[in-house]
Amino acid sequence: MPERILSRSVGLASLVVVTLLWELSARRGWVNPVLLPPPSAVAAELKELVVGGEVLNPLSHTVYLFLVGYGVASVLGIGLGLWMGCSAFADGLLEPLVELLRPIPKSALVPALFLFLGIGMATMVTIVAFAAVFPILINTYQGVRGIDPVLLETARTFRCSRWRTVRSVILPAAMPAILTGMKVSLSLGIVLAILAEMLAGLNGLGFVILDSQRAFQTRQMYAWIVILAVFGAALSLLFDKIEQRAVPWRGQ
């Protein structure tokens, strides 16, 4: 325990040192304070955004976009992954398609999607879902394939139906792998949500970051970046908590 506290406080100290260095370099004019305003100025801007409630609209736009896209990706990824893992037919049918689509950098598809779905929510949700679906699908598939045969035979000896085996044995047994995939997709989903907002140019954290940069309001730009960072960290923390609850046997 004391070791953990030590490493935590060292980590915190490094954060403080970097912030102080940043403050110092901006104040001393080592860097152009217009391009990199000191943290104190960014903090003041941040406070204004939060207290004034201005943060809510872009943040909720991003949260909504992310959650819908991530939700679609989770349902599709887990569903297809289970199907491919359980059925040789589905595996043969979908594996070449998945392997073809998977390596494409999803950001490259944003302009193409604008052509088909227009510049709007449909395109943005599609791109987030498309980026997030592959790690979930692949990990679900591998999780199902990695289930110990003894577990499946146990279900067979108790004469479980196919459906009950999938629901009560295969899905929970693959859950640690599924959550690993969902964790990877979490950050991918955020990246693509921000990128889509920047390109679609309507609303959201991605949009306001780019917009304030273009208006040369660098303080505001950094403040929005901090908000985005906090949002990402909170989501990741929340996910870890859920994971600990959902698969307490992992690593046992």
Next chain:
Amino acid sequence: MSVRLSLRNVSKTFGGPRDGSGLLALDSISLDVAQHEFLAIVGPSGCGKSTLLRIAAGLMEPTSGEVEEGGRPVTGPPDRFVYLFQQYSKSLFAWRTVLENVMFPLENAPRARRAELRAECRQYIRQVGLASFEDRYPWQLSGGMQQRVAIARALAAKPDVLLLDEPFSAVDALTRMELQSLVLDLWKQNGFTAVLVTHDVDEAVFLADRVAVLSARPSRISETLTVDLPRPRHQITTREDGRFLELRHHLMSALLGDMAAGAQHA
């Protein structure tokens, strides 16, 4: 005595069964198990004991030959056959508590009966001596306790035939003896037919009514021995019984002789 489970000329070849290049694991094995009998199958490791049990359980198809239970051909796991795996920790559901694991075989029952079935499962958990652990998870328990959970779960399925695949080989010697006595008690109380596969001659003699000896690969049944030891059997006195030692001596000679012969051939 009526025959509960019957194997007729069961052979199993692994790989290339058509061109004859496959590995013949089981060679024309015939075996009858009587209702309520405790049969043990012993053999050197790698002789295909588990394969034989898996075929009897309907988990694997024989290459040739027939398996029948109660006069019906076995094509998949028959109703009220329960298989107890050697790898208990892999057979238990890690995401379920002890009670929920034991409930598993009963979950097809209508919801209205849930409370009643839950009480029944608590009874099975008590029978295997885990009464205060029903809300723990399998990974929080020791190996011997995990196998007890698997036994309680098997009981919940109300087995007519219990197939035991070296169920005690992964626990320490004292726990093994405890579990052997537990299985004997449950066998007596619950009246199922038991088929045990083991490489432990002492275990086979201690538990069984009859011991079938499998030869090294390709396996045949080299002999079947009736264990005429009185019941109830006791871990200390039964094992000191002169007859126990005679039977053990006979089986050991058969198995070791077989291994020596195998070594000479190799």
